[in-house]
Amino acid sequence: MDVSQYLGIFLDETNEHLQTLSDQLMILENEPENEDTINEIFRAAHSLKGMAGTMGYKRMQNLTHDMENVFSEVRNGKIKVDGHMVDILFQALDALEEYRENISENQDEGTNDNEPIIKELQAILNGESAEASDDKKDEPESASAEAASDSAENSSGSEEGKWNDIVLHEPEQHVISEAIKNSQKVYGFTVYIQESCILKAARAFLVFKALEELGEVIISEPSVQDIEDEKFDFDFSLYFVTDSPIDKVKEAIMSVSEIDHVIGDVIDMDKAKIANEDDEEEAAAAHEAEVKETSAKNAPAASSAPAPAAPAAKDNKGADNKKNAGANKPAVNRTVRVDIEKLDVLMNLVSELIIAKNSLVSFATSDNQNSHTGFNEQIEYLESVTTNLHESVMKVRMVPIESVVNKFPRMIRDLSKKLDKQMELHMSGEETELDRTVVDEIGDPLMHLLRNSADHGLEHIDVRRERGKSDVGQIYLNAYQDGNNVVIEVKDDGNGIDTEAVKRKAIERGTITPEQAETMNEKEIIDLLFLPSFSTAKVVSDVSGRGVGLDVVRSKIGALGGDVSVKTKLGEGSTWTIRLPLTLAIIQALMVVIGDEKYAISLGSIQTIEDVAEEDIKYVEAREVINLRNTVIPIIRLRDVLGVETEKEVGSNLVVIIVKKGDQLAGLVVDELIGQQEIVIKSLGKYINCSSRLISGATILGDGEVALILDANVLI
């Protein structure tokens, strides 16, 4: 049994539960009495605890356990929800999030016990305020620990070191004596599993797994096979060879959940061989064992007549297997959760595809006179199937932006406390879908913009009152689809951008000269904000103000093929607009011919297509321009830019494609237009070093030829 194969599922579900917890806590903060919410939280915490336990993440389990306890008390009406408690719970959530990240990175939850949080949680449980309990906390615990060890000592009389019952055969004796020669230590252990445990075999397996990291299990009673088949009561015994001290080994065993306790000691070879006779003496040795809690119940009747131990060979084999499993740690895959309906559609289309192929085959083999029309029909059918197939596959890749934006309410809540400003976040359009790769990348830029709005945008409460605004600052996050784009807006009703302040700052930093500043329009000034290392925050806070925000936002969104713009009015607020392509892999493009080569230009950047007479071309500063409806537009002859050599017959009119980047326009002269087409973007690979960055990729045309995609933005 190897739990690592469930890691992906575990992480996915943990994410979901953490999200539920976070959402519900937000609700709970506003409506402390909401029973549904409390129940929901309790369920999520409980599931999390169970999952963490199954996967053997002890620390995570402990923390969720305490959270669950708190909710359980809340549910029973014994404690009331207050602000302090919600704060602590959010801290606990963060800690869980940290565990989750550690696990997804290296399959280990890390070593942070998060004791302060656990203490706080327990303090809440005990109905004390956190401060008061901090000191007191330790006492009862150590007292109870003492009590526990007392009882352990008392009851240890009844504790039998069951490992002494194991009969050692020749091979095992040999291994033990070898180990002793190598100055390794040989211990005997008896592990007791809690009687409430359902998956005994799984727990036992985890114990073995933990032990194998420290040393080697020589023999166990019952045999490994029997343990795996769950043929044992609630305890099992084993001999163990290791370099580690006994406490460490015990700790390792106890780290497996649902283990009641473990007793063990160094093995005396002479006694071990004789076995079975001097129980009392062994029991005396066992009482030193560090036992957390014991009771009379945990000494069930010793298993009858020690069965002959499983052959050592078998044992070793099991160990080897497990080692192998541990060695090839699977990296956590990036996954998309797909609605089963989407998959059904996909499956149907594939079967239709097969039918279409089969009928084509039968047409090809039959000598039917009418085959030509039938053939065409089949081609048409095939075409519609592939179009649908393409659409469905793209849909499978689409995920709602919900997964990214739903962590923001929590962030705004924290910011609100940190910045001491009241604010509310209103979200809409969370269901808007985007390609998975885009959704993964969009989180950070959005976070920057929201923080920006919260920190720089919204004014402090006294300023807001002065301006006649309501006390609570409003931040809006709206997402919607607009043609082939998805638009995400971050809007606030705060101060807006103070262009004068930006100007002063820019001059101060030497980015621009005062003379330049005079002639700059508002748009240009705002563009300064997107420059690297530019921040107008007067105080560097840990929220923002380090000047790494907006340039990162712009470059990241640019890398995704989108752009970001801002509209602002001083004193009334600003709106940041992010525009992203629906998907990265497929775009609408205009196919053009230049010389005898075909190129694709993304339709997104094309404004209009003009027919321009040669004599309409004018010269400004030795550059060709045209005057189109009172706008002067520079002309770029793609033939020259692309180095196309073949001559073409000189016509009287030029085909000019007007492209736009921001506010700038340019006219691209091409020889011929083919038409609009949906193209699949392929990368040129890393061998080809296209120095001018003019070519952003390639696509494969219907006839199998490769056409290049021109990036019009680079030309302007």
Next chain:
Amino acid sequence: MDALNIAREYDSVQYIVIKIGEEQYGIDISYIDNIVRMQSITRVPHVQPYFTGVINIRGEVVPVMSIRVKMGLEPDEYTNKTRIIIVKMENNAPIGLIVDEVREVVTLDERSIDEVIHDSKVDETFINGIGKNGDTLISLLDLNAVISEKDNS
């Protein structure tokens, strides 16, 4: 029996023998993904001169390089013997090499491969051994050197 033993003792590698100009070259067969006939190559502007362009291999856009230009010989003249050899080095993306002709597959063992004595006058070499196959000599191409980015043209 003896022959078998010898075969076991010496590592042997299969090479595809190609012709560029008058010289014969060998390419380790394990790196070869595919060999295709000459097809229309889409020129890519503003790239290294030895990249002829890109072609479509089963839906993948694969760059094609001219070994001739890379080696500083006169440019390719396409005949109906011209082939594009698609090579794939370990985890790298595939790349096409234009050769004048593909001749045969030979098996060479260690004993029939001579080390190349590097001539200090020549800065760069694309060959990492010379194989003897009967009377003919085959220069064994060092694919890494051929593909790697070094502007020598």
